[in-house]
Amino acid sequence: MKFAWIDLRTVSAEQREAVVDAAIHARVDAIVDSDPERLATLPNTVKRVLAPGAPAEGADDLIVLREIADLDGLGVLGARHRGGEQDTAALVNVVDDPTLKLACEAARELPYTVVRFKDPTKIPLEIVIAAADSSPGQLICEAADIEEAQIIIDVLEKGSEGVLIAPKNANDVFAVVEMLRTKTPDLDLTKLTVQSIEHLGLGDRVCIDTCTHFEKDEGMLVGSYSHGFVLCVSETHPLPYMPTRPFRINAGALHSYVLGADNRTNYLSELKAGSSVLAVGADGRTRRIVVGRIKLESRPLLGIKAVSEEGVEVNLIVQDDWHVRVLGPGAAVLNTTELKKGDQLLGYVATDKRHVGWPVGEFCVEK
Structure with missing residues (x-):
């Protein structure tokens, strides 16, 4: 202390x-x-x-x-x-x-x-x-x-x-x-079970380039809904056709939420050089890191629907490419295009509804 x-x-x-x-x-x-x-x-x-x-x-x-x-x-x-x-x-x-x-x-x-x-x-x-x-x-x-x-x-x-x-x-x-x-608290991650994946066509996705070297079991919590997130892994793990970029998360479509410090979310489209985000390990540990830049580009998109053990529906839309990855239980690295119904992912379920990123106690439905 x-x-x-x-x-x-x-x-x-x-x-x-x-x-x-x-x-x-x-x-x-x-x-x-x-x-x-x-x-x-x-x-x-x-x-x-x-x-x-x-x-x-x-x-x-x-x-x-x-x-x-x-x-x-x-x-x-x-x-x-x-x-x-x-x-x-x-x-x-x-x-x-x-x-x-x-x-x-x-x-x-x-x-x-x-x-x-x-x-x-x-x-x-x-x-x-x-x-x-x-x-x-x-x-x-x-x-x-x-x-x-x-x-x-x-x-x-x-x-x-x-x-x-x-x-x-x-x-x-x-x-x-x-x-x-100030110390970022650990999070209780949960297992998510994949319900379906769907090829959605062209859209804009965001890569987050940070000022930090990620560990192999670290990533960011990203999701379409403010109450549920999937742990997207960094490009620390080798890929056959490109060098590793251990500072980068290929995070998701520009509308997506990313979980940050103080239980606040930001849209991926809002992030910029100097923004603060949260790195999250497969064991739930967290740390504050700084964004170096974001890259917003048009790419084919893939929709992932999953459900938590408590029945909470979670959605993530990412670039439709084999090299985009998420983490599963035990920090297993999973290629998103190879996911199938019944596969398990690591994620986080929040009970808060949100307004401009802050948790609020109001009625809100996301689907």
């Missing part, structure tokens, strides 16, 4: 109380301030961190964040930690290679290491994350704003454990906490 440290030092006096209330309500991990008396008024549900340079007298119940600039400074903090100080914390300003090495050593040795980077490149952060990977300590990276915080948590697909940010207002607090909590 990622966590946030909220820095109060630059928060305006008018916003301070609201920011503190938001931080406590949102259950941030820690609040940083230079005033030990203000920190002392905070509840024990939040860590209280005294900023570097502030007087540390009487700060026994606080985490004292001390800035270090060399290995001697790290040695002093390391000795404190080995001597029984459980909340030893260091701030390292990474401005060159020696301070980068210092940040790596601190992250390996201390319970808490806050890093601040001079340059906008995230390569130094990648190095520190890798160095601290097996360490029991926690790495916190300072972010200038919400946008940078999002980039930080995605670095090396894992990011730092924590983000230190100075919010402008309470909304910033809730935004960063929600961003850190």
